[in-house]
Amino acid sequence: MILIDPPVWPGWGKVWSHLVSDESFEELHAFAKAAGIPAKGFDRDHYDVPSELYDEMVALGALPVASRVLVRRLIDSGLRHRKGS
Template identity: 80%
Template sequence: MILIDPPAWPAWNRIWSHLVSDESYEELHAFAKAAGIPARGFDRDHYDVPSDRYDDLIAAGAVPVSSKELVRRLIASGLRHRKRPPIE
């Protein structure tokens, strides 16, 4: 299932949502491609999408969930990739 959290993450003078799959990266990449989300928006385990795309992505089939629920489902799916710790 494709999930999206509410726009809440400020960066680059915009507010962003996260788009994930709780099933596979293949499902996520296929959805993103069909929705016209550029590949450069992919970050380890999710796509960053601007707030102006939120309603369109829900209309295309993404299920809105809280940010907490999105992370919980991503971890439960085994698809969560955390940032690597800095090399000392």
């Protein structure tokens, strides 16, 4: 399933969400490509999505969840890649 957390992460003059899959990177990359998210938005285990695209990602099928839920689902799936790992 594709998950997205609320846009609360500041950076580069914007506020960002994280887009992940709790099933596979293939699912995540396919969703991102279909949604027009550039590959450069991928960071280890998620895509960074600017706040202005949040509603569009949800409309395309991403399930909105709290950040802690997103991280837990990512860890439980075995797809979590922390910095330095």
